[in-house]
Amino acid sequence: TTKLSxxxxxxxxxxxALMKIITDAYNxxxxxxxxxxxxxxxxxxAEENFLLLTEMATSQVQxxxxxxxxxxxxxxxxxxxxxxxxKGSAVEAMFLRSAQVFSRKMPSGHTEVLEERxxxxxxxxxxxxxxxxxxxSIGELHMVQEEQALLTTVTILTPDxxxxxxxxxxxxxxxxxxxxxxxxxxxxxxxxxxxxxRLLGRLTELRTLSHYHxxxxxxxxxxxxxxxxxxxxxxxx
Ligand SMILES: C[C@]12CC[C@H]3[C@@H](CC=C4C=C(C(=O)O)CC[C@@]43C)[C@@H]1CC[C@@H]2C(=O)c1ccc(O)cc1
Numbered sequence: 001t002t003k004l005s006x007x008x009x010x011x012x013x014x015x016x017a018l019m020k021i022i023t024d025a026y027n028x029x030x031x032x033x034x035x036x037x038x039x040x041x042x043x044x045x046a047e048e049n050f051l052l053l054t055e056m057a058t059s060q061v062q063x064x065x066x067x068x069x070x071x072x073x074x075x076x077x078x079x080x081x082x083x084x085x086x087k088g089s090a091v092e093a094m095f096l097r098s099a100q101v102f103s104r105k106m107p108s109g110h111t112e113v114l115e116e117r118x119x120x121x122x123x124x125x126x127x128x129x130x131x132x133x134x135x136x137s138i139g140e141l142h143m144v145q146e147e148q149a150l151l152t153t154v155t156i157l158t159p160d161x162x163x164x165x166x167x168x169x170x171x172x173x174x175x176x177x178x179x180x181x182x183x184x185x186x187x188x189x190x191x192x193x194x195x196x197x198r199l200l201g202r203l204t205e206l207r208t209l210s211h212y213h214x215x216x217x218x219x220x221x222x223x224x225x226x227x228x229x230x231x232x233x234x235x236x237x
Contacts, residue, residue, distance in 0.1 A: 009186045019146055019180055025070035026149035031059040039113045049121035050225055058228045064093050071153055073173045081164050088161025090234050091210040093152055100148050103139030122220055127212045134209055144188055150181040
């Protein structure tokens with residue numbers, strides 16, 4: 001008979017503390033309400049929608065930088081590597097954030113307006129489809145907020161981003177986070193032993209999306225759309 005490995009999974013005190021720091025930081029750093037509120041006010045032209053999304057993207061980059069500074073160990077990485085990790089993960093972190101926003105079904109019905117504006121902002125259908133498929137696939141996971149925060153952290157701490165010099169140092173940090181996330185998944189979804197693997201599978205899907213994103217930016221560029229200095233810096237557009 002097959003002996004099921006009923007390994008007793010338990011999160012240590014240190015891991016509990018680490019998870020709390022990251023989840024609190026993740027919840028604390030959100031785009032300001034006045035930016036999100038504009039979703040409900042301004043007009044609906046493709047131009048207006050693009051400008052609104054640009055403002056949200058710019059605000060989200062600032063939020064991401066602030067959040068990342070709260071990841072234990074991040075600020076002790078080489079300074080240039082910190083920048084390389086932020087540049088390399090910004091798109092993926094943003095798509096994770098928007099997927100979580102869509103799967104949360106925001107109370108004040110923002111999601112419908114937000115979806116409307118994304119669909120009518122000059123993004124071609126070939127990018128819209130994979131984007132919303134991703135949103136759906138994240139929604140189906142019903143992640144708890146700790147999982148969302150840790151998954152974003154794991155994405156930021158990806159060692160093989162371009163220009164990262166000390167990959168080992170990043171790998172050590174990422175391993176620490178992956179260990180907590182793995183245990184959390186086992187404890188939160190006991191009926192689904194493959195849940196952790198499914199979560200990591202989404203990170204692969206994210207990388208595909210970020211290739212689409214580069215083309216999205218290029219096609220906006222072609223139609224003479226302006227980005228903000230911060231977005232130009234983080235995405236080399
Ligand atoms: C990623 C994105 C900009 C950031 C948006 C996201 C949709 C939903 C969001 C929800 C947020 C919240 O509720 O906290 C923060 C901003 C984000 C994460 C947009 C979808 C496409 C857009 C984009 O790629 C884009 C890139 C450059 C631009 O100039 C304009 C848009």
